[in-house]
Amino acid sequence: MLVRLTKILPILIAFGITGCGMMPYVNKVLPDRKVDYKKEKQAETDLEVPPDLTKSSIDDARMVPDISPAGTATYSDYVSERKAAGATSGAVMPQIGQLEMRRDGDVRWLVAQAPVKDVWYKVISFWRENDILLLKQDAKVGLMRTDWIENRADNKSSFVPDFMRKAFGGTDTAATRDQYRVRLEAGKASGTTEIYLTHRGMEETSREGAAGGDGQATWVTRPTDRGLETEMMRRMMVFFGAPDKRIVADLAQQDERQPRSQLISNKGRSELKVMEEFSRAWRLTGMALDRGGFAVEDQDRGEGIYFVRNTDSGQDAVKKKGFFSKLAFWEDGEVEQENQYQIRVIDAGKTTIVVIQNSKGIRDNSATAKRILELLHEQLK
Known part of the structure; x- marks a missing residue:
């Protein structure tokens, strides 16, 4: 996709110099960056407790990251390794007490006033509410890992409008993917649970071939985004019902690294x-x-x-x-x-x-x- 966009760059430049009348439109395609994850259609049916794996539904025919990346992988290879285990559960959602954010230097985590087993079900419900699939759920260890998910905000802030991507054979998928891990541990105080959330990221880049480029793309790692971790924890606090004043106060804590x-x-x-x-x-x-x-x-x-x-x-x-x-x-x-x-x-x-x-x-x-x-x-x- 990056190679194709390079070929049409002169056309884009021409669009850019047509005058100030384009500015209102540019403001629409260059909004403030935010988190807007693509919803996975299978989340409502697949995300039950506790399956071992759930399949990905990212609709991307290009090369995508794999969990066991021994080289490049096609999307069909990626999907073939996603085995759905659709065990279902009719558990009643437990009531969770106060949820607050703790901070140690630049590290943040959440503390819930409820035992691990109750918080586990609530966090599962959080991912389901956001239509995000889980690749792994291990209640014994208290670990869950999401699928690689697409942040559509990255695509919306792209310089290239959607209609031009489609006109020149491109797609409207974002060039980044995010994955989250959540680990639950019993807290220091009896009946509490500590929630640790971490981020991993991938980004799409053009693959250079012997002739200067073969038109395909590969996925490479990008640094952990602490801002995305904080944002996801904020959303989790909202989902758990934490008061707005509590959320604002917790996020305002000073960073001491x-x-x-x-x-x-x-x-x-x-x-x-x-x-x-x-x-x-x-x-x-x-x-x-x-x-x-x-x-x-x-x-x-x-x-x-x-x-x-x-x-x-x-x-x-x-x-x-x-x-x-x-x-x-x-x-x-x-x-x-x-x-x-x-x-x-x-x-x-x-x-x-x-x-x-x-x-x-x-x-x-x-x-x-x-x-x-x-x-x-x-x-x-």
Whole structure:
């Protein structure tokens, strides 16, 4: 699509210089940026509790991101891997008490005055209300992950009007996709739940071929958008029924961002030193894992261990680069292919140490383990 638009750029320029009479129209096609996600038609029927996976309904014939991106993928390949598990539930929606936003530096999360099992159903209902599909729901771990969703506001703010896109063979889909993860944990106070929401993003870019471009597009990662995380949490607060004054007050909290982590070597073994006490470091590490694309299969806060699997890799990813090349630390030839790890968070008084263990609980000092610590450091620093 980007290549086609390049070819018609002279025509667009001609439109742009026809005079001030065009300005009212330009104002309409260049509105303030906002979140306006495309509604998924299957949400009402597919988003029941608790299915394992739900299929995507993004109508995009071009290349789209995959959950196991070992190279490029067509939309048909993407859809074929989305297996619907339509288990239904007739559960009555529980009543949730007060919901408020908490902040620790630049990190935000929500706290609900209700147990995890009740909040779980309410959050499921939130995604359903917004017609957003879930690719994963794991009530045991308290983790849910949305499909890659299209923010139509990005398309509406494009310089190219819809009628011109269609006239020249383009589409009216946005060139970005967003995905959210929500993780629920029992709060410090009895009967409360902490809700952690993280964002991951993709954007479409032109793929250059041997002749300067083959007319196709690929999807690449874009940085985590903390603003989108905050906006989605705000919408969740509204859905939960939080008072307007509470929402405004919570969002007005000042941002205090300071370095939190440092990569160190202890007797030749790599470690991540987090300048926070255990409870805060545990929370921050969990969010860093979510943003980094790791699937938290289980967790034991008492032992300080996250049991994780890297969902952005596959055995083929050792041989080929995928969409998430930044996270694909397994692509180097000397790196081991193990895909399951234990992230150990160790209480050290006023600070905390994070180390990597293999699936058997043995300290791992491999190149892969070092890259995992580097990724966590990048998210925490």
